[in-house]
Amino acid sequence: MPSPTPSASILVVDDEPDLRTLYELTLLREGHAVTTAADLQQAREQLASRRFDVLISDMQLPDGLGLSLLREVAERQRSEKCIVITAHGSAENAVESLKAGAFDYLTKPVDLRQLRSAVSAALLSQRAPAAAPNEPQRVAPPPPSGVRALERIVGRSSSIVQIKGRIEKVATSMAPVLILGESGTGKELVARAVHECSHRAHGPFIAVNCGAIPENLIEAEFFGARKGAYTGASADREGYFQAAHGGTLFLDEIGDLPLAMQAKLLRVIQERRVRALGAVQEEAVDVRLVSATHRDLPALVQAGQFRQDLYYRLNVIGLRTPALRDRPEDLPELAHALLVRLCHDAGQAVPDLSPAALHWLQSRELPGNVRELENLLQRALALSSGAVLHPADFGEISDTIPDTLVDPLPAAVDAFARPSAASDARDAALPDDLQRYLDEQERRVLLQALQACGFNRTAAAARLGLNLRQMRYRIQRLGIMLPGAAGGADTEAGDV
Numbered sequence: 091m092p093s094p095t096p097s098a099s100i101l102v103v104d105d106e107p108d109l110r111t112l113y114e115l116t117l118l119r120e121g122h123a124v125t126t127a128a129d130l131q132q133a134r135e136q137l138a139s140r141r142f143d144v145l146i147s148d149m150q151l152p153d154g155l156g157l158s159l160l161r162e163v164a165e166r167q168r169s170e171k172c173i174v175i176t177a178h179g180s181a182e183n184a185v186e187s188l189k190a191g192a193f194d195y196l197t198k199p200v201d202l203r204q205l206r207s208a209v210s211a212a213l214l215s216q217r218a219p220a221a222a223p224n225e226p227q228r229v230a231p232p233p234p235s236g237v238r239a240l241e242r243i244v245g246r247s248s249s250i251v252q253i254k255g256r257i258e259k260v261a262t263s264m265a266p267v268l269i270l271g272e273s274g275t276g277k278e279l280v281a282r283a284v285h286e287c288s289h290r291a292h293g294p295f296i297a298v299n300c301g302a303i304p305e306n307l308i309e310a311e312f313f314g315a316r317k318g319a320y321t322g323a324s325a326d327r328e329g330y331f332q333a334a335h336g337g338t339l340f341l342d343e344i345g346d347l348p349l350a351m352q353a354k355l356l357r358v359i360q361e362r363r364v365r366a367l368g369a370v371q372e373e374a375v376d377v378r379l380v381s382a383t384h385r386d387l388p389a390l391v392q393a394g395q396f397r398q399d400l401y402y403r404l405n406v407i408g409l410r411t412p413a414l415r416d417r418p419e420d421l422p423e424l425a426h427a428l429l430v431r432l433c434h435d436a437g438q439a440v441p442d443l444s445p446a447a448l449h450w451l452q453s454r455e456l457p458g459n460v461r462e463l464e465n466l467l468q469r470a471l472a473l474s475s476g477a478v479l480h481p482a483d484f485g486e487i488s489d490t491i492p493d494t495l496v497d498p499l500p501a502a503v504d505a506f507a508r509p510s511a512a513s514d515a516r517d518a519a520l521p522d523d524l525q526r527y528l529d530e531q532e533r534r535v536l537l538q539a540l541q542a543c544g545f546n547r548t549a550a551a552a553r554l555g556l557n558l559r560q561m562r563y564r565i566q567r568l569g570i571m572l573p574g575a576a577g578g579a580d581t582e583a584g585d586v
């Protein structure tokens with residue numbers, strides 16, 4: 091997780107791409123905005139176009155010495171603090187750099203902790219009273235869409251205020267963001283807010299549920315496919331990366347990504363290019379990655395189920411969404427905001443929540459967090475007809491499946507579904523569409539399991555010996571609507 095060091099703009103100059111990336115990632119993780127250059131010329135162009143807080147330069151560059159950059163900075167009385175990276179044992183260079191005005195020097199191989207502390211020290215010195223003209227950088231206010239996206243994250247607890255502040259701060263960089271938090275805690279809301287607060291807000295925001303894509307389709311879904319690349323590919327199609335070009339790609343449930351796909355994703359992140367299935371050429375993609383998971387990614391790394399290198403790549407900036415039980419003070423405001431939204435969507439008047447109903451909600455554990463709260467409120471709205479919601483309107487979640495969730499079964503299917511149906515009924519009512527019949531059976535079983543588990547998909551999947559991916563896929567395939575599903579079958583209802 092990033093340190094509390096104030097964020098700064100840093101120019102890193104090194105001709106070795108791997109080292110450049112290593113320094114860049116290290117500094118991005120600290121919350122800084124990093125620009126890179128591979129030689130003196132590129133560095134000069136960058137310096138001519140804007141001002142940085144810190145300049146870090148390798149000494150030996152293809153077109154000259156990093157020392158000349160330092161001299162130019164000093165001669166022009168620029169405010170950049172310079173840190174030079176010198177070859178091991180090259181004391182002379184180090185001394186010369188300091189004489190030329192370097193704030194500090196580091197020797198190769200660079201210890202990343204030293205790099206971080208040298209940058210912090212440089213920033214502190216720059217912001218000390220002696221350097222008063224260099225005002226600390228202020229985060230620019232987010233665009234109007236960003237303000238609205240932040241407003242959608244309801245709550246005034248310190249954890250919510252803190253995460254909103256962090257969103258504003260990290261939105262301005264390209265650094266990948268990893269959002270961790272339990273299911274239903276608003277990870278997708280946070281991802282959207284990162285996008286809306288960034289300069290990419292005018293570009294697309296593409297949200298992908300990595301756990302819901304069948305493994306055999308995953309590569310085509312991510313990178314696109316040319317016509318004929320696989321059976322059923324009847325036309326060219328773009329993948330998520332192409333669709334998110336110029337914007338943000340939100341990889342939800344990243345912990346569910348199969349290992350083979352993890353390797354391919356890593357390659358794309360490193361090279362910033364994708365090749366569609368069946369295509370000859372690669373294409374450049376400009377995408378900011380935001381990922382999320384409710385799973386313990388470090389534990390998955392330990393267990394060999396998640397690539398460590400990918401984890402570091404995705405986790406340059408970490409955000410954590412707080413569980414509802416850790417911010418109980420937000421519940422009244424949240425309940426009201428959710429009621430307003432639900433009633434607005436349904437075109438009905440917003441009822442009040444009686445103090446007893448609020449107390450009832452507050453006394454529940456709500457392991458499904460805000461989503462579970464939302465489901466409970468939606469259910470109460472459906473059951474109540476008054477202008478005030480009382481505890482009785484919430485009922486018990488484990489009574490019968492709401493009728494609206496279950497389509498009537500065809501007579502033939504019904505005959506098969508009832509254990510009491512006589513064998514002659516079976517003979518008479520052989521289904522004339524086996525697939526439909528099997529689908530209806532599956533649908534009925536899934537709904538029963540979901541209902542028995544309070545519409546928690548993870549628990550329902552476990553009851554049926556399925557994993558979450560299989561469960562999601564089936565829910566989507568069968569078009570099952572879950573309580574709280576706003577638009578479509580692939581909802582996120584009720585997982586923990």
Ligand SMILES: Nc1ncnc2c1ncn2[C@@H]1O[C@H](COP(=O)(O)OP(=O)(O)OP(=O)(O)O)[C@@H](O)[C@H]1O
Nearest residue numbers: 242243244273274275276277278279384460461582
């Ligand atoms: N702080 C909040 N303010 C208002 N609504 C919220 C908040 N947090 C979550 N919600 C609502 O709760 C529901 C679930 O949120 P969201 O999908 O962002 O959670 P999630 O953490 O991404 O869940 P999952 O891990 O299952 O994907 C959404 O309808 C969202 O609008």
